[in-house]
Amino acid sequence: MTRKIVHIDMDAFYASVELRENPQLRGLPVVVAWESIRSVIVAASYEARKYGLRSAMSVRRARQLCPHAIYIAPNFTLYRDVSRQVRAIFMQYTDRIEPLSLDEAYLDVTVNHKGIASATEVARRIQQEIFQQTSLTASAGVAPNKFLAKIASDWNKPNGICVIPPSKVLAFLQDLPLEKIPGVGRVTLAKFHRLNMKTIADLRQRSQWELTYHFGRHGHRLYELARGIDMREVDGNQPSQQVSTETTFDRDLPYIQLQEPLDAIATKLWEQVLRKRKFGRTVTLKLKTASFRIVTRSQTYSSPMYSVDDIRQAAAMLLERVEADKRHTLYRLVGLGVSTFAEVDEVDAQMSLL
Incomplete structure (x- = not known):
């Protein structure tokens, strides 16, 4: 049976929660961070992102790019409470939930509690219920595996949904930049570029042996991802490593x-x-x-x-x-x-x- 995987990603979660609590700040560039110039940004509203502000950027740099940004100290107790509300919504549809953080999770809805045949419909209902119960928006990716679902959830942000049916997997991946592969950072991307690879199509041209030679054990996984293959199950029991x-x-x-x-x-x-x-x-x-x-x-x-x-x-x-x-x-x-x-x-x- 082809799996039906949904990846839900809350939109600018921490910043959106703060805007919900402080509606007078809507439309303004809001940054969730401690104001010390040595701190880093936890989250930035979409208005702040227009100035180039983003998560993990130093506050010092953020002040240079957007001097009039409004800073709010993080309130992780509140964020955890909202995250639990969202998790309760997920559980109305499936027990197969794999949280990645407070604001995103994989759901396996191949067989779901409500007997809904369409994974896309499940994703839409979850989005609607999240908004009704929390006044927050979420984006969703629907695909036959976790790798594709995660990429898809970032495709139509904010408050969007992207569906990758099995018949369209290879076409969807063809021109995808390699930096879109989850886990590919600056070092790996630079290595791709040195090997004259920029898109999934370029990656797909390389043999499994060649990729293993250049990227070690990760080469085999890159070979499979280039073909849209990801056999990992949604696992809600993964232990914390640290x-x-x-x-x-x-x-x-x-x-x-x-x-x-x-x-x-x-x-x-x-x-x-x-x-x-x-x-x-x-x-x-x-x-x-x-x-x-x-x-x-x-x-x-x-x-x-x-x-x-x-x-x-x-x-x-x-x-x-x-x-x-x-x-x-x-x-x-x-x-x-x-x-x-x-x-x-x-x-x-x-x-x-x-």
């Missing part, structure tokens, strides 16, 4: 001043660990220097971190392992994460003792 948090400093700090912000990061991380009940044995420290070089150190322990003090001590030991020039190197960011999570039964037993 719980992490990080902060960018208002000014670059020397090594000797990192311990205090690192303790604060450990506290924030512990709050996430408790909320998600993800207790890990591996602790990872991330530092970014003033010259944007990434430094990481990691340590796996025999038992999970069951207290904030455990995380702080592990972080302090990792910091000592940084072999930088401690007198002259400056740092702009520090992050901390835990992974290699304990099983649920082990967590329940341990927490009952604490």
Whole structure:
């Protein structure tokens, strides 16, 4: 049976939620970000995007492009609440849901709770119900697999729908720029261009052997994607790989001043660990220097971190392992994460003792 996959992507989600809460700002360039010039944009309204503002852009750059933009600090508690509302709508149609983030998810509606034969009709109803219940819009992609559905959901934004029927897959992909492939970043794109490949059609001309030679294990997947093949199932049980948090400093700090912000990061991380009940044995420290070089150190322990003090001590030991020039190197960011999570039964037993 040909799968019927829908990818729902909320339109400028965080910014749209803020505009819903502050309707007087509609039509204005609104940016969701902390106002520090060392922060980055979490989300930008469509009005702000007209000035070139986008997610992950530095606030410093954003202010240059659009000095009159309005900044609103992120409210992730509110965003999670709205995301749960949207998830409840999905569950009216299918249990096969794979969230990618708070604002997007895959749905397998091949067989759905309402017995609707058309996946396109399912997507339209979901869009309508999202708007009725939240006053927010979402875009949808409908296709026979996840790869195509994700590309399609970005095709007619905002509040649009794009359908790729099985008979039109190869035609749809033919002239698609390679940067549209999910996961293709600047490095891979530059490599494509060096090999004189710019579109899916160019990629399709290369043999599986050649792609594997240039791109390693990923070459086989590129060979299949060029032909619209993606056998991955919608999986709602994918475990989190890491719980992490990080902060960018208002000014670059020397090594000797990192311990205090690192303790604060450990506290924030512990709050996430408790909320998600993800207790890990591996602790990872991330530092970014003033010259944007990434430094990481990691340590796996025999038992999970069951207290904030455990995380702080592990972080302090990792910091000592940084072999930088401690007198002259400056740092702009520090992050901390835990992974290699304990099983649920082990967590329940341990927490009952604490």
